[in-house]
Amino acid sequence: MAISMRKPLSTGETQPWTAKEVLQGKPLGHPSHPMLVHFPVAFYIGTLGLDILSKVGGFPAAPLATTWLLIGAFAATSLAVLTGLVDRSTVRAGSQTRGHINRHMLLQFVTAGLFVLNFVIRWPDRHLAEAKLLWLILDVIGVGTLVVGQYLGGRLVYGLGFRVGESAED
Numbered sequence: 120m121a122i123s124m125r126k127p128l129s130t131g132e133t134q135p136w137t138a139k140e141v142l143q144g145k146p147l148g149h150p151s152h153p154m155l156v157h158f159p160v161a162f163y164i165g166t167l168g169l170d171i172l173s174k175v176g177g178f179p180a181a182p183l184a185t186t187w188l189l190i191g192a193f194a195a196t197s198l199a200v201l202t203g204l205v206d207r208s209t210v211r212a213g214s215q216t217r218g219h220i221n222r223h224m225l226l227q228f229v230t231a232g233l234f235v236l237n238f239v240i241r242w243p244d245r246h247l248a249e250a251k252l253l254w255l256i257l258d259v260i261g262v263g264t265l266v267v268g269q270y271l272g273g274r275l276v277y278g279l280g281f282r283v284g285e286s287a288e289d
């Protein structure tokens with residue numbers, strides 16, 4: 120589908136998209152949140168992969184690479200959080216859907232918090248050739264909460280049938 124630069128109205132006229140509609144992905148014709156979430160997911164799991172590789176694969180640049188990967192993950196998480204919050208704002212407070220979104224959101228915040236802690240701990244040792252055990256433990260816990268959060272995001276869309284831009288009443 121082509122990108123719509125202006126919002127088509129039922130009268131046949133057009134008007135500019137609002138900032139909220141742009142963040143929701145309306146000009147693209149599909150939600151923007153699912154499009155962005157792949158990046159933090161890949162970067163967090165990639166961090167765990169590189170840390171394992173530094174231990175078993177003889178890859179001494181891996182710990183430094185994970186430092187950059189985590190900075191990318193935080194930038195991508197910020198975009199996912201922004202678009203997620205905009206989509207959340209369209210759902211009635213107190214509804215079942217809103218409760219489900221809140222659980223998904225909480226797990227994503229816990230994941231991001233764990234990786235921020237992980238980042239702060241590894242920063243002074245980022246030039247080491249091998250990951251420390253504590254980094255790996257935090258990676259595994261963070262990837263665990265991430266995966267459960269992803270599952271809840273998927274349930275929201277494919278289980279509850281939540282569609283961005285359509286009001287969810289229950």
Ligand code: HEM
Binds near residue numbers: 152157160200207
């Ligand atoms: C404040 C934080 C967040 C809120 C409020 C939020 C909210 C939402 C909402 C409302 C949906 C339903 C679909 C949509 O809106 O497009 C969703 C889906 C999803 N979210 Fe989030 N989200 C947040 C953060 C994140 C983060 C950081 C990630 C990834 C690391 C993520 C991963 C997902 C996934 C995988 C789905 C399912 C998408 C699909 O399969 O179509 N979310 N989220």
